[in-house]
Amino acid sequence: MPTKDKLFHEFKENGLAVLAISFKEPEDLVKDFQKEFKLSFPVLFDSEGKLAEKYQITGHPVTFLIDRKGFFIGKVIGERDWSSSDARALVRELLRANP
Numbered sequence: 001m002p003t004k005d006k007l008f009h010e011f012k013e014n015g016l017a018v019l020a021i022s023f024k025e026p027e028d029l030v031k032d033f034q035k036e037f038k039l040s041f042p043v044l045f046d047s048e049g050k051l052a053e054k055y056q057i058t059g060h061p062v063t064f065l066i067d068r069k070g071f072f073i074g075k076v077i078g079e080r081d082w083s084s085s086d087a088r089a090l091v092r093e094l095l096r097a098n099p
Contacts (some may be wrong), residue, residue: 001061003082005039007091012035015068021046023052023060065093 008018012073018041022030027045034043046052055064065074073094080087 007082024049
């Protein structure tokens with residue numbers, strides 16, 4: 001999550017949006033995590049797990065890539081280093097390809 005936040009800060013002026021969804025986790029625990037790691041993107045709470053069920057999420061983290069037009073273009077299961085040169089190049093390309 002911290003590397004995702006760094007990526008968000010690097011590209012938010014270019015249109016990158018990051019939204020976290022916490023499912024079936026206590027809100028205070030998630031807010032403490034968000035505060036501890038200084039995460040600046042918004043977090044929504046799915047306390048009943050309805051979104052997780054709808055999108056067939058069985059573990060976390062899961063990252064969905066959605067283009068500027070709202071189309072699903074990819075899914076990443078598990079943690080990744082979102083500050084890597086490959087991740088930054090992917091985001092740069094996606095932002096360029098979808099003005």
